[in-house]
Amino acid sequence: xxxxxxxxxxxxxxxxxxxxxxxxxxxxxxxxxxxxxxxxxxxxxxxxxxxxxxxxxxxxxxxxxxxxxxxxxxxxxxxxxxxxxxxxxxxxxxxxxxxxxxxxxxxxxxxxxxxxxxxxxxxxxxxxxxxxxxxxxxxxxxxxxxxxxxxxxxxxxxxxxxxxxxxxxxxxxxxxxxxxxxxxxxxxxxxxxxxxxxxxxxxxxxxxxxxxxxxxxxxxxxxxxxxxxxxxxxxxxxxxxxxxxxxxxxxxxxxxxxxxxxxxxxxxxxxxxxxxxx
Amino acid sequence: xxxxxxxxxxxxxxxxxxxxxxxxxxxxxxxxxxxxxxxxxxxxxxxxxxxxxxxxxxxxxxxxxxxxxxxxxxxxxxxxxxxxxxxxxxxxxxxxxxxxxxxxxxxxxxxxxxxxxxxxxxxxxxxxxxxxxxxxxxxxxxxxxxxxxxxxxxxxxxxxxxxxxxxxxxxxxxxxxxxxxxxxxxxxxxxxxxxxxxxxxxxxxxxxxxxxxxxxxxxxxxxxxxxxxxxxxxxxxxxxxxxxxxxxxxxxxxxxxxxxxxxxxxxxxxxxxxxxxxxxxxxxxxxxxx
Numbered sequence: 001x002x003x004x005x006x007x008x009x010x011x012x013x014x015x016x017x018x019x020x021x022x023x024x025x026x027x028x029x030x031x032x033x034x035x036x037x038x039x040x041x042x043x044x045x046x047x048x049x050x051x052x053x054x055x056x057x058x059x060x061x062x063x064x065x066x067x068x069x070x071x072x073x074x075x076x077x078x079x080x081x082x083x084x085x086x087x088x089x090x091x092x093x094x095x096x097x098x099x100x101x102x103x104x105x106x107x108x109x110x111x112x113x114x115x116x117x118x119x120x121x122x123x124x125x126x127x128x129x130x131x132x133x134x135x136x137x138x139x140x141x142x143x144x145x146x147x148x149x150x151x152x153x154x155x156x157x158x159x160x161x162x163x164x165x166x167x168x169x170x171x172x173x174x175x176x177x178x179x180x181x182x183x184x185x186x187x188x189x190x191x192x193x194x195x196x197x198x199x200x201x202x203x204x205x206x207x208x209x210x211x212x213x214x215x216x217x218x219x220x221x222x223x224x225x226x227x228x229x230x231x232x233x234x235x236x237x238x239x240x241x242x243x244x245x246x247x248x249x250x251x252x253x254x255x256x257x258x259x260x261x262x263x264x265x266x267x268x269x270x271x272x273x274x275x276x277x278x
Numbered sequence: 279x280x281x282x283x284x285x286x287x288x289x290x291x292x293x294x295x296x297x298x299x300x301x302x303x304x305x306x307x308x309x310x311x312x313x314x315x316x317x318x319x320x321x322x323x324x325x326x327x328x329x330x331x332x333x334x335x336x337x338x339x340x341x342x343x344x345x346x347x348x349x350x351x352x353x354x355x356x357x358x359x360x361x362x363x364x365x366x367x368x369x370x371x372x373x374x375x376x377x378x379x380x381x382x383x384x385x386x387x388x389x390x391x392x393x394x395x396x397x398x399x400x401x402x403x404x405x406x407x408x409x410x411x412x413x414x415x416x417x418x419x420x421x422x423x424x425x426x427x428x429x430x431x432x433x434x435x436x437x438x439x440x441x442x443x444x445x446x447x448x449x450x451x452x453x454x455x456x457x458x459x460x461x462x463x464x465x466x467x468x469x470x471x472x473x474x475x476x477x478x479x480x481x482x483x484x485x486x487x488x489x490x491x492x493x494x495x496x497x498x499x500x501x502x503x504x505x506x507x508x509x510x511x512x513x514x515x516x517x518x519x520x521x522x523x524x525x526x527x528x529x530x531x532x533x534x535x536x537x538x539x540x541x542x543x544x545x546x547x548x549x550x551x552x553x554x555x556x557x558x559x560x561x562x563x564x565x566x567x568x
Contacts, residue, residue, distance in 0.1 A: 017368055018379065025383045028397035028440065031408060035400065047456050048411050090297060093290040103288035109291065116302055120501035122522040123542035124310065127305035150301040153294055211390035213504045218530075228392045232508060235396065242400050249396035253389045260388035261381055268384065268448050 029253070036060070036246040043242055059243035060251070069248065072230035075141075076210055077136045079226055082145035083209040084202045087152050092198060095160030096186070100172070110161070113154040123150065125218050132219060139221035147219065148209040163197025164190070200266040207256045227252050287550040313539035330536040334544065337537075339516055341535050344548065345526040350431055350520065351499045351552070354438045359492060362446035367480070370454045386446040391437075391504040396436050397421075399509070423510060427517035434518070442498075446491045453487030453545075454480070489561070493553050500549035521545045 031213045035043065036059055038052040098110060128147065129138075137143030167190060175185040191198075213228045220229060231248045238244050260267070313330050317323035334340050365383070373379055386394070401409045402421045410420035423433040457480065465475040503522035505524065506512065512519040519527070521541065529538035 014373065018373060021379070021383060024440070025386060025443075028394075028401055029385070029389070031401060032393070032397045044406055046527040048408060090293040095295040096292035097287045103287045109295075113298075116298060118497055119302060119306060120522065120542075120545065122501055122503050122525055123309055123546060124302060124305045126535055126538055126542075127308040128301065130308075131300075131305065146297070147301060149415070150297045153298060157294065207388055211388075213391055213508075229392055230567060231392045231396070235399075235508070237466075242403070242406070245396050246400060253393035256390075257385050257388045260385070264381060264384055268452075 029257075032246045032249050033254070035242060036250045038243065040243055059247035063244055063247050063251070067230075067244075068225070068250075069227070072225055072227045073251070075220075075224050076226040076228070078141055079144050079148065079216070079224065080206045080209040082141060083148035083152065084205045086145055087149035087156055087205045088198065088202055089251060090149070091153055091156040091160055093202070095157050095164055095254070096190070098157065098161045099164030100169070110157075113157055117154045121215055125214065128215070129218055138219060139223050141224050143219050144224055144226075145214055147215050148212055149205065151215070152205045152208050152211070156205060159201050159204070160194070160197055163194050167193050200263045203259055203263045204267055207260060210252075210256050212258065306364060309539045311541055312535055313543055315536055317535045318533040326536065330540040331544070334537045334540045339519065340524060340541065343454070343521050346431060346518060347500065347502065347520040347548075348552070350435050350438070350502065351496065353435050354442070354499050355492060355495045357435075358439050358443050358446040359450075359488065362443060362450050362491070363484070363488070365447050365448040366454045367476075369451055384444045386440055387442075389441065391441065392508060394437055394441055395505070395508040398433065402433065404550065405523070425514060427497040427514065430514075430518040434505050434509050437509065438499065438502065441505070442495065446495060449487055449494075450484065450489045453484050457483050489557060493557060496553040496556060497549050499550070500545065521548070526533075 032142070034052065037055050037057065038049075039056045039058070042049045042053055098106060121146060122161055130137050132143045135143075138147075171189055171193075172185050175189045176182070180188065210226075211228065213232070214228050217229045217232070220226065227248070231245070231252060235243060309324040314325060314327060314457070315323040316326045316330070369376065369380070401407050402423065404410050404420040404422060407420070413420055421429045421433060423430040461479050461483075462475055465479050470478065501522050502520050503526070506518060506520050506523050507526070510518045513522045522545065525538050525545065528534045528541060
């Protein structure tokens with residue numbers, strides 16, 4: 001009887017909560033994935049058909065052959081990669097400087113990055129629209145890339161600074177005593193050690209830019225339209241064709257979710273450190 | 279301390295400063311200036327003082343949007359903190375396959391709002407959605423988010439919770455893991471029940487993390503845009519607009535830059551006020567009980 005009681009208790013205290021948590025987090029995603037590989041006949045079947053009667057990629061084929069989706073994918077890839085390159089090119093030197101030099105205003109600047117994070121993008125869309133139009137950057141890759149990389153700077157800097165700080169300064173100094181210049185020290189000692197942090201930050205910027213919707217919607221026309229904006233237009237266009245819509249949703253969500261899983265541990269570390277220390 | 283080169287230090291920081299200045303700081307100032315002027319596309323701005331603020335504050339749609347925002351934010355943040363707390367305690371008490379489960383629970387954090395909208399719309403689609411059929415099988419009507427404003431806001435809240443729960447959860451979970459286990463052993467030796475050790479040990483020690491999670495989520499939830507825009511578009515008949523959607527429509531549908539800019543600053547102000555109020559209340563409660 002004791003075994004029976006602890007079994008029921010275990011069921012209530014562990015198994016059922018685990019299932020609930022799993023269902024809430026995973027079910028919508030899984031259902032979208034399943035729907036995207038079901039033949040159209042399965043979708044409207046009554047009673048509900050959970051598993052596809054046969055796997056099909058027809059929705060993906062339609063999406064790629066009949067719509068602008070492949071171009072939108074390429075646009076998203078270019079924008080996100082551009083945002084990563086520009087973001088890293090500016091954040092890495094700045095983070096190095098924040099970590100290795102003590103100068104006036106250092107603390108104020110670091111704090112100001114946190115405060116800036118509190119500013120909603122929606123507040124900035126009017127002036128940014130006016131600014132980008134004046135500069136002729138509406139519907140250009142440069143415009144969207146500059147926006148996306150700037151929005152991700154605050155978090156990137158906090159994350160990178162903590163990685164730079166984790167490398168003991170004695171290492172820099174030892175290298176310089178051995179006759180290395182500062183640049184050589186950075187290239188041969190600091191950068192290799194900080195690489196995991198840089199990769200994590202790069203993936204963070206990539207995911208944020210890939211997923212961003214509001215700024216991209218406002219700034220992009222047909223030339224640079226990314227997948228998020230395109231899928232939103234498809235929702236209006238193919239209202240009832242859930243096969244195509246779920247295929248699009250899957251293509252947008254699946255790759256970055258997998259990417260996220262690789263760096264999850266480090267990203268979460270950076271996120272909680274940033275939030276708790278602030 | 280290698281403090282010899284402040285000049286190169288500043289040179290290394292300046293590109294970042296320039297970008298933040300050009301894309302965030304100056305535009306924020308410009309919005310403030312705009313909020314005091316009357317202007318639109320290709321129209322010369324003229325100074326009108328606080329008239330835009332007065333105009334916005336006299337608009338019933340603004341108050342509707344503010345009310346919707348406050349309700350959705352309050353529901354979303356509190357439910358998130360509650361579920362996040364329960365999950366943090368649950369994960370800390372030891373779950374099977376923890377790394378895998380953790381990965382799954384955090385995954386929605388990487389999903390774009392647009393994909394999430396497709397998932398949830400399809401789940402609740404009145405004709406073919408899985409949830410609608412599930413509801414029907416237990417005798418409940420489907421959720422008509424496109425017709426009924428309350429249903430629309432409920433869907434938005436659900437979607438928002440799903441997308442942001444990982445954030446609240448992970449902050450509380452990290453804080454829970456940092457509580458030393460000796461404290462629980464000591465409490466157990468003193469004969470504390472599970473509930474007492476939660477009330478006297480876990481909750482007080484988690485309070486700072488709870489406050490931080492609440493503050494962050496309040497400020498971020500207040501700028502809620504995509505979820506509403508993609509789910510209901512603010513309709514039917516402007517009944518599910520939130521502040522950010524109201525701002526967007528004012529600016530780009532009604533071409534009223536001044537009122538839109540004023541709304542932006544009111545949004546920032548309202549979110550800060552709410553966050554401050556909430557924080558103060560929590561702090562007070564914390565010290566009254568301690």
